[in-house]
Amino acid sequence: MSVILAFEASADACSVSLRLSPVEVNILKSDEPRAHAAHLLPFAQELLDQAGRTINDIDYIACAIGPGSFTGLRIALSAAQGLAFSANKKIVPINSLSALAFSAQAPDDCIVLPMMDARMAEVYWGAYSSQGVALNESLQAVLGAEDSLFADLQAISSPQALLPVGCAWKDIAFAQAAQGSLSMMPPLLTQVDAGHIAALADKQLPLGGLDPQLVDLCYCRNSIAWNKRTRIRS
Incomplete structure (x- = not known):
């Protein structure tokens, strides 16, 4: 051990x-x-x-x-x-974001959407399994803004329930709006x-x-590996 x-x-x-x-x-x-x-x-x-x-x-x-x-x-x-x-x-x-998704201890039959406040009218978010594993590399960490968040979330095509996790879903108005426009479970504020x-x-x-x-840090901003406003729809 x-x-x-x-x-x-x-x-x-x-x-x-x-x-x-x-x-x-x-x-x-x-x-x-x-x-x-x-x-x-x-x-x-x-x-x-x-x-x-x-x-x-x-x-x-x-x-x-x-x-x-x-x-x-x-x-x-x-x-x-x-x-x-x-x-x-x-x-x-x-x-x-993987740790935030894992903290929810969510059921296996849902997609976990961890979100954090990125300041500057943007959010960090991703799409994960209940075990904290990203659905794919492009969804490991996305830097989203009001003009892109809803469309990018809508592009996640899956019959599984969507579980928003993190206080940003409650604190940021455009995240609340995106959640209300899509069929999501109530957010967990873990x-x-x-x-x-x-x-x-x-x-x-x-x-x-x-x-x-x-070991290096992943900021999303000014990063090649984690691109701002990843084009999920492509």
Whole structure:
């Protein structure tokens, strides 16, 4: 059984978890905005101390890599990379939208649509299975705006129910409008924490982790891999 230390700071809140087993997962969280740098490493040390472990006892370090808050993601990855370099550990990068979809614990017979506020009148969203697996690469992370969201969501052709997940579905007017115009289930307003990051990392361990210098963030904006307003209809 692998021991995983996980970091999550893709929004205003931040958290760290220590996964000792599937039933023993300890988490420390802070809802204080713009305080990620003050909390993440102290949280990690506190969790290790509580468990009577050191960083050398960790098998892998997991980290949410976005999309999400530009500053929060950089701080979390810097913390993860610093610890990984110091202890010669691998990092398991986790897509933030995948973790949000996974947090819903949705039934297998629906498509999960995680959404996060991207600011600048845009949203990050994707289409996933209940296990946090993207339906295809183009739907892993999409940067949507008012003039594109409804059409792109409408282009997801499936007989499965659509389950919107995340507070952005409630907080952003054009997302509410798109939801109301399509046949969707009521939104689940769940939030991601480092426990979800650790759980998904555990599922990905057969693929192995990455050397810390190879891990990069996915912002959606200014990214080749995650293109703005992906043309789903093509």
